[in-house]
Amino acid sequence: MKSENLFSDQESQDLDKISISESGIRAEILMGFAALSIFQTWYSQFLEYKQIVILSGSGNNGGDGFALAHFLSAEKIKCKVFFKEGTHSEETIFYKNLAETSGAELLPLEKFKASDFSEQILVVDALLGTGFRGKLTGVVENAISEIRKLQSRSDIRKFVISIDCISGYDPEAKAPFVPDAIAEIGMPKLRNLIFPEKISKKTFHPIGFKREEFSTEAKVLLPAKIEEIQPYLHRDPSSHKYGNGSAFFLGGSQGMTGAILSSVLTFHELGGGISTILSPSEKTIQKVLKKDPSLMIENWNPKENPFHSNFLKKAKVIVLGPGLSREDSAIQWSLPQRIPIVVDAGAILPISKLELGKNTLLTPHIGEWSQISGKTYSSLPQAWEDAKVWAKEKSCYLLLKSYVSILCTPEAKSYFWRGQDPKLAVMGTGDVLAGMIAFFLAKGENIADSVRLSHSLLSILAANREGYPTAGKIRKSIRKVIAHG
Numbered sequence: 001m002k003s004e005n006l007f008s009d010q011e012s013q014d015l016d017k018i019s020i021s022e023s024g025i026r027a028e029i030l031m032g033f034a035a036l037s038i039f040q041t042w043y044s045q046f047l048e049y050k051q052i053v054i055l056s057g058s059g060n061n062g063g064d065g066f067a068l069a070h071f072l073s074a075e076k077i078k079c080k081v082f083f084k085e086g087t088h089s090e091e092t093i094f095y096k097n098l099a100e101t102s103g104a105e106l107l108p109l110e111k112f113k114a115s116d117f118s119e120q121i122l123v124v125d126a127l128l129g130t131g132f133r134g135k136l137t138g139v140v141e142n143a144i145s146e147i148r149k150l151q152s153r154s155d156i157r158k159f160v161i162s163i164d165c166i167s168g169y170d171p172e173a174k175a176p177f178v179p180d181a182i183a184e185i186g187m188p189k190l191r192n193l194i195f196p197e198k199i200s201k202k203t204f205h206p207i208g209f210k211r212e213e214f215s216t217e218a219k220v221l222l223p224a225k226i227e228e229i230q231p232y233l234h235r236d237p238s239s240h241k242y243g244n245g246s247a248f249f250l251g252g253s254q255g256m257t258g259a260i261l262s263s264v265l266t267f268h269e270l271g272g273g274i275s276t277i278l279s280p281s282e283k284t285i286q287k288v289l290k291k292d293p294s295l296m297i298e299n300w301n302p303k304e305n306p307f308h309s310n311f312l313k314k315a316k317v318i319v320l321g322p323g324l325s326r327e328d329s330a331i332q333w334s335l336p337q338r339i340p341i342v343v344d345a346g347a348i349l350p351i352s353k354l355e356l357g358k359n360t361l362l363t364p365h366i367g368e369w370s371q372i373s374g375k376t377y378s379s380l381p382q383a384w385e386d387a388k389v390w391a392k393e394k395s396c397y398l399l400l401k402s403y404v405s406i407l408c409t410p411e412a413k414s415y416f417w418r419g420q421d422p423k424l425a426v427m428g429t430g431d432v433l434a435g436m437i438a439f440f441l442a443k444g445e446n447i448a449d450s451v452r453l454s455h456s457l458l459s460i461l462a463a464n465r466e467g468y469p470t471a472g473k474i475r476k477s478i479r480k481v482i483a484h485g
Contacts, residue, residue, distance in 0.1 A: 001448050003219040007187045009130040019209045028091035030207050034185045035067030037205040049122035052079040057127040063092030064163050065126025066099045073102035080105045082112040109139045114149035120157035127167035136168045144176050171381045187211045218414045224456035233482045244273030245442030248315040250306050251322040252279040257287040259323030259431045266435025269478040276311045280328040305333045317441040321347030322431045340441040344434040356396035358410050361447050365401040397447050407451050417455045428471025
């Protein structure tokens with residue numbers, strides 16, 4: 001499984017303390033590493049703006065701001081630092097003095113006003129770090145309010161960078177503001193990954209923390225490049241249909257032919273060798289055969305056990321639910337345990353009530369997950385907390401689909417997919433995703449890797465289409481990827 005550790009706020013603070021105590025490196029040196037890396041990465045951007053303003057809090061995040069001001073001033077790039085007065089750490093005081101000596105102009109934070117700027121301006125948010133808890137108050141609240149006022153102005157060019165995290169952001173509440181960019185320091189942070197708004201640019205700045213030696217509850221899946229995916233998409237000259245992957249699909253109620261077709265055709269266009277479909281609708285059967293007479297499809301009576309099909313003896317994966325209506329989805333029979341099962345759309349709620357196992361993957365979006373849990377969620381973190389507990393209790397996998405998708409495992413691990421792609425925010429992508437996951441499972445991959453490869457491929461396909469393509473057009477890009485990469 002190709003992934004890297006993803007750190008909660010507490011885990012971030014723990015790694016910070018452990019790294020300092022075990023390595024013997026002083027905190028001000030690490031602060032300097034971070035500021036220098038940000039300075040070098042964003043150097044050309046700093047040169048573009050006539051005014052650079054750094055907003056520094058009283059904690060170590062503010063120290064990062066002072067350290068950055070030192071490097072800017074040392075290179076004769078003028079900047080102003082509006083800082084919160086109060087008790088500062090030794091390392092923050094060190095860089096505050098250094099910034100002032102280097103030529104940075106230091107001003108009280110309460111003097112920062114959006115209306116005072118008439119030229120293009122770059123604002124660095126170094127107000128609050130991951131240790132902040134509670135409500136915004138006082139001069140920091142006012143400063144963030146001024147950031148919003150500045151962002152709302154149409155008469156000047158402006159750019160806002162948050163250092164390490166967005167100041168004042170509580171994952172359970174509305175974001176206080178949306179920066180244009182974020183410069184993350186030391187370790188990938190969960191709070192940054194689940195930030196609900198689109199941030200145009202994110203940069204990561206390692207400072208020597210041994211983050212992969214630290215144990216975290218969550219991990220972030222690493223995207224697969226096309227070079228990793230392509231070997232799965234090419235058939236061996238001596239291969240046969242069952243060797244290329246066999247899949248059993250159940251779905252396609254009346255009026256929802258497109259959903260089951262999308263899943264099945266995705267499976268085959270990727271290289272799947274053979275499949276069969278059980279559908280409760282004669283009209284769906286007619287439409288499927290009209291679309292492609294080579295497809296195998298049978299009528300299914302929802303009152304009968306679908307798992308008695310002879311084809312299941314040779315199938316390597318089962319997909320339940322694409323295009324399945326509530327009326328046709330009262331599945332109450334024990335699930336086969338021999339092969340992986342992907343449970344999507346209409347089958348999710350009834351299947352969730354059955355005894356599940358480590359070969360089962362449910363793929364609900366937030367609304368479907370709410371039906372399973374019986375709760376309403378105001379944020380993704382709330383839904384995730386319940387989903388990971390449920391997946392462990394049911395001993396199954398659950399892929400919670402949202403603006404950030406989360407794979408919860410039977411072992412209470414969570415794998416996050418970081419991609420936020422507006423091209424994929426269209427009906428039908430879930431059906432395509434189900435077909436992709438089925439394909440990789442049929443090729444022998446485990447559930448977690450199949451999810452990673454499928455999300456990666458879906459993003460690659462979307463990037464190959466201009467504008468905002470339909471799910472069907474995204475699927476049809478598979479042929480181009482197979483041919484040209």
